[in-house]
Amino acid sequence: xKHKVSTTVxxxxxxxxxxxxxxxxxxxxxxxxxxxxxxxxxxxxCGACTILVDGKAVKSCTMFAVQAEGKNLTTIEGMxxxxxxxxxxxxxxxxxxxxxxxxTPGFIMAAAYLLSQNPNPTEDEIRQGLEGNLCxxxxxxxxxxxxxxxxxxxxxxxxxPAGHAVTAGGE
Amino acid sequence: xxVSQLVGAKIHRREDPRLITGHGRFTDDLPxxxxxxxxxxxxxxxxxxxxxxxxxxxxxxxxxxxxxxAADFKDIIAGPATFAVAxxxxxxxxxxxxxxxIAAKEVCYQGEPVAVVIAGERGQAADGAQLVDVExxxxxxxxxxxxxxxxxxxxxxxxxxxxxxxDTTYVPWEATDEAFKTADVVVKERILQQRLSPxxxxxxxxxxxxxxxxxxxxxxMSTQNPHWIRLxxxxxxxxxxxxxxxxxxxxxxxxxxxxxxYPEDFIVPACAxxxxxxxxxxxxxxxxxxxxxxxxxxxxxxxxxxxxxGTLLGMRLTQLLDAGAYMALFSAFQTCACLVAGGAYxxxxxxxxxxxxxxxxxxxxxxxxxxRPEATHVAERMMDLLAVELNMDPVDLRRKNFIRKDExxxxxxxxxxxxSGDYEKAMDKALKIVGYEELRKKQKELxxxxxxxxxxxxTWIELCGLGPGAVTGPATGGVVLSESAQVKIHPAGGVxxxxxxxxHGQGNDTTHAQIAADALGIPMEQIDIRHGDxxxxxxxxxxxxxxxxxxxxGIAILRSCNKVIEKGKQVAAHLLEAAEEDxxxxxxKFHVKGAxxxxxxxxxxxxxxxxxxxxxxxxxxxxxxxxxxxxxVWPFGTHICVVEVDTETGAVDxxxxxxxxxxxxxxxxxIVAGQLHGGIAQGIAQALFEEMVYDDExxxxxxxxxxxxxxxxxxxxxxxxxxxxxxxxxxxxxGVKGIGEAGTIASTAAVINAICDALSPLGIKHVxxxxxxxxxxxQMQRAxxxxxxxxxxxxxxx
Numbered sequence: 001x002k003h004k005v006s007t008t009v010x011x012x013x014x015x016x017x018x019x020x021x022x023x024x025x026x027x028x029x030x031x032x033x034x035x036x037x038x039x040x041x042x043x044x045x046c047g048a049c050t051i052l053v054d055g056k057a058v059k060s061c062t063m064f065a066v067q068a069e070g071k072n073l074t075t076i077e078g079m080x081x082x083x084x085x086x087x088x089x090x091x092x093x094x095x096x097x098x099x100x101x102x103x104t105p106g107f108i109m110a111a112a113y114l115l116s117q118n119p120n121p122t123e124d125e126i127r128q129g130l131e132g133n134l135c136x137x138x139x140x141x142x143x144x145x146x147x148x149x150x151x152x153x154x155x156x157x158x159x160x161p162a163g164h165a166v167t168a169g170g171e
Numbered sequence: 172x173x174v175s176q177l178v179g180a181k182i183h184r185r186e187d188p189r190l191i192t193g194h195g196r197f198t199d200d201l202p203x204x205x206x207x208x209x210x211x212x213x214x215x216x217x218x219x220x221x222x223x224x225x226x227x228x229x230x231x232x233x234x235x236x237x238x239x240x241a242a243d244f245k246d247i248i249a250g251p252a253t254f255a256v257a258x259x260x261x262x263x264x265x266x267x268x269x270x271x272x273i274a275a276k277e278v279c280y281q282g283e284p285v286a287v288v289i290a291g292e293r294g295q296a297a298d299g300a301q302l303v304d305v306e307x308x309x310x311x312x313x314x315x316x317x318x319x320x321x322x323x324x325x326x327x328x329x330x331x332x333x334x335x336x337x338d339t340t341y342v343p344w345e346a347t348d349e350a351f352k353t354a355d356v357v358v359k360e361r362i363l364q365q366r367l368s369p370x371x372x373x374x375x376x377x378x379x380x381x382x383x384x385x386x387x388x389x390x391x392m393s394t395q396n397p398h399w400i401r402l403x404x405x406x407x408x409x410x411x412x413x414x415x416x417x418x419x420x421x422x423x424x425x426x427x428x429x430x431x432x433y434p435e436d437f438i439v440p441a442c443a444x445x446x447x448x449x450x451x452x453x454x455x456x457x458x459x460x461x462x463x464x465x466x467x468x469x470x471x472x473x474x475x476x477x478x479x480x481g482t483l484l485g486m487r488l489t490q491l492l493d494a495g496a497y498m499a500l501f502s503a504f505q506t507c508a509c510l511v512a513g514g515a516y517x518x519x520x521x522x523x524x525x526x527x528x529x530x531x532x533x534x535x536x537x538x539x540x541x542x543r544p545e546a547t548h549v550a551e552r553m554m555d556l557l558a559v560e561l562n563m564d565p566v567d568l569r570r571k572n573f574i575r576k577d578e579x580x581x582x583x584x585x586x587x588x589x590x591s592g593d594y595e596k597a598m599d600k601a602l603k604i605v606g607y608e609e610l611r612k613k614q615k616e617l618x619x620x621x622x623x624x625x626x627x628x629x630t631w632i633e634l635c636g637l638g639p640g641a642v643t644g645p646a647t648g649g650v651v652l653s654e655s656a657q658v659k660i661h662p663a664g665g666v667x668x669x670x671x672x673x674x675h676g677q678g679n680d681t682t683h684a685q686i687a688a689d690a691l692g693i694p695m696e697q698i699d700i701r702h703g704d705x706x707x708x709x710x711x712x713x714x715x716x717x718x719x720x721x722x723x724x725g726i727a728i729l730r731s732c733n734k735v736i737e738k739g740k741q742v743a744a745h746l747l748e749a750a751e752e753d754x755x756x757x758x759x760k761f762h763v764k765g766a767x768x769x770x771x772x773x774x775x776x777x778x779x780x781x782x783x784x785x786x787x788x789x790x791x792x793x794x795x796x797x798x799x800x801x802x803x804v805w806p807f808g809t810h811i812c813v814v815e816v817d818t819e820t821g822a823v824d825x826x827x828x829x830x831x832x833x834x835x836x837x838x839x840x841x842i843v844a845g846q847l848h849g850g851i852a853q854g855i856a857q858a859l860f861e862e863m864v865y866d867d868e869x870x871x872x873x874x875x876x877x878x879x880x881x882x883x884x885x886x887x888x889x890x891x892x893x894x895x896x897x898x899x900x901x902x903x904x905x906g907v908k909g910i911g912e913a914g915t916i917a918s919t920a921a922v923i924n925a926i927c928d929a930l931s932p933l934g935i936k937h938v939x940x941x942x943x944x945x946x947x948x949x950q951m952q953r954a955x956x957x958x959x960x961x962x963x964x965x966x967x968x969x
Binding site: 019021029033034035036037038039040041042043045046048075076077079080085089092093094096098099100101102103104105108126127128130131133134135136137138139140141142143144 | 183184186187188190191192193194195197199200202294370371372373374421422423424426455456457675676677678841842844845846848849850851852853876877878882883884885886888891914
């Protein structure tokens with residue numbers, strides 16, 4: 001049975017008819033066509049599919065598309081604005097925070113939420129904040145550095161909101 | 172070579188912008204009009220006879236287009252020799268069961284394909300797969316490698332004579348008789364290498380589209396090795412290589428598991444041909460864990476003979492390797508452990524033997540390091556065991572036996588020539604950084620307080636940069652592992668470089684551009700590096716594995732640039748009205764010797780090269796080069812790990828990790844550091860957490876999700892301090908050595924040596940991997956209980 005679902009994805013209204021069993025991550029990738037959100041496991045361990053739902057980091061494989069009704073969704077594609085990289089994206093580039101790049105969108109989204117809650121995290125807080133995301137390439141060394149660098153450029157306590165959903169959806 | 176401008180600099184990676192913005196080109200991200208989805212029905216049993224396969228119910232599921240079993244493929248995928256098209260790297264092949272991509276009569280590992288369901292939507296195909304009714308007669312599963320090796324063992328394949336896959340003695344035991352007879356001390360140990368799941372974050376994806384009019388197959392897939400895959404698929408489907416195109420743009424990690432061909436690599440294009448529509452297979456994580464070629468899975472029995480003063484006299488080494496249900500393409504490469512287990516040291520003599528046995532599990536194949544982490548673990552564990560036996564500091568024992576820097580090139584016990592090294596320098600640097608003397612003092616104090624702190628060294632060396640034909644040729648039946656590159660300088664001066672290696676996170680698109688930019692004397696921005704499309708570039712590329720993309724592939728790029736410059740000199744001579752031999756090339760400009768002010772830019776020469784030229788001179792400015800390395804390259808270094816083991820729980824606290832590595836000249840220090848970080852993390856994960864666990868009876872993989880298989884998270888990673896020394900390789904034009912696998916090769920031994928050192932006050936000499944807290948707790952309990960009755964407290968093994 002199909003259901004109507006309307007969401008706002010990266011600031012754009014979207015309306016589709018979807019099957020009840022369709023996961024949010026498949027909705028984003030296969031229906032909306034935003035393939036930056038990746039899938040790395042079947043059991044919600046890897047965090048590759050992390051997006052922001054009304055400003056909160058969510059593993060989009062843990063939600064059905066129909067549960068996103070009326071929500072503001074931000075994916076990795078919504079982070080750069082007006083041709084400018086988000087400070088987290090810039091920091092991952094500067095600090096060599098990625099190698100194969102497959103897990104990177106999930107890390108950036110999880111880090112965006114972390115910094116929205118804790119603009120000035122300690123190294124331990126970053127590590128704990130990202131423990132739901134797996135990376136096989138970097139040993140996390142430069143991912144942690146990237147988040148630290150982004151926190152700095154985002155101005156610590158005066159952290160810029162991450163992406164559309166935070167501004168639109170609110171805390 | 173021109174004065175270096177970009178080589179050696181921290182250049183930001185050019186591949187990153189698309190990856191950080193969600194615009195990567197991973198196979199599952201590629202849109203394809205009209206694509207249908209394939210789901211594989213897999214055996215739930217490790218070993219069973221297939222009695223019947225019922226497909227009718229599955230065919231009735233809405234959206235299902237086809238259900239195929241082995242019988243449907245027999246006219247389209249060549250006989251059971253499909254995987255044997257590949258040269259199998261076996262020194263002495265014995266029982267090598269044929270492998271067809273889809274089982275017809277017997278399944279030999281859990282997850283082996285028995286049927287495929289194809290539907291318009293992936294969910295529909297999965298629904299159909301649930302309804303494929305396979306009747307099995309369960310056969311005994313062969314799981315234990317020692318049992319499997321025994322005569323009369325149940326067989327992995329019922330139609331094969333036994334389970335012995337290969338059995339090779341490299342140097343017979345008699346060669347070390349004298350060493351063991353005259354030794355003052357002999358230490359023995361059994362060292363286990365648990366099976367590991369490679370787990371790149373991107374599982375495998377294969378998509379194929381067949382054009383029945385032009386008879387062309389295009390495949391998009393996640394592989395480290397597009398040209399080899401093209402060779403195998405073309406062979407199996409009876410097509411010419413010119414008709415098969417394999418595209419592999421962005422790949423989400425490989426770690427060795429995406430080198431060899433998989434069943435789906437044949438099944439998917441075959442289905443595209445059968446159905447006449449594009450077909451895609453996307454592997455789930457559990458499928459990946461059940462089907463991706465596993466790493467390690469070996470038992471080493473090792474004996475070392477030495478003099479009282481620590482002089483190493485001899486080593487005897489047996490590798491018993493779990494080959495899994497079939498011999499995988501590169502699986503026998505892991506025998507290199509038997510050739511390099513002597514490590515960084517002088518040995519009187521070494522005897523070694525490798526035996527591989529078949530079991531009802533997924534085959535093993537190279538996983539980051541492949542044979543060399545095992546060798547390092549053997550060498551470095553045995554050094555520490557010997558140091559304990561001799562009551563010597565492990566540093567002194569290593570220093571005493573190191574191959575000295577004035578002895579290179581050094582021919583080691585198996586005739587391999589170690590190109591260069593300065594092992595003491597790297598060790599001394601690491602000792603200084605970690606503060607070794609103070610740590611030993613602190614350790615004494617902590618031991619008085621009952622605390623279990625330990626320091627572990629790994630003075631690793633590595634053979635990589637696969638590989639010289641003289642060595643690999645005999646092992647592969649003549650296949651060499653050289654590398655190719657093609658440089659095209661277009662009329663307006665833009666440069667396209669096509670490489671035969673593959674980039675799946677190593678940063679090659681950046682480092683290769685750095686090399687080319689310096690060689691051609693032009694900005695990097697003018698150069699495009701292209702990989703992963705068999706329709707572009709040279710006739711064959713050898714792929715990425717064995718830390719070869721720089722030390723072999725990078726040299727091919729340099730040489731193709733040099734060839735282009737030679738052609739450019741002919742054109743420049745014409746433009747400068749000079750003799751060709753008088754033209755020199757420097758910093759991107761051609762000029763007449765002694766007259767640098769009158770010069771022609773590379774771009775000007777390129778433009779002229781496509782225009783009117785003197786009679787007899789061909790148009791164009793492009794070149795192909797193949798580089799076959801004369802030797803392996805031999806990076807090395809010292810890793811030191813400091814741990815404290817909780818006396819109550821057995822939990823290991825990694826307190827410090829120092830790594831001083833030497834990969835010769837460094838092209839991009841940022842990327843080298845990144846490779847080391849990730850490699851060390853994978854080694855730490857093996858040492859402490861990861862293990863593929865099968866049920867001994869049923870052969871079920873119990874660790875088949877990331878919930879059950881303990882991948883390292885950011886929380887478990889200790890602080891890492893890196894430094895380096897630079898000992899250029901004398902065997903290639905750039906003086907470089909590989910670094911992609913080094914961290915993994917070095918780190919398990921450093922961690923386990925530290926744990927053993929920590930536990931030594933309890934009389935514990937050796938611990939197995941993964942050194943989980945429950946395993947250590949048990950071992951400590953036994954040691955404490957045993958201290959009164961004289962046992963050494965070693966954990967009992969099966």
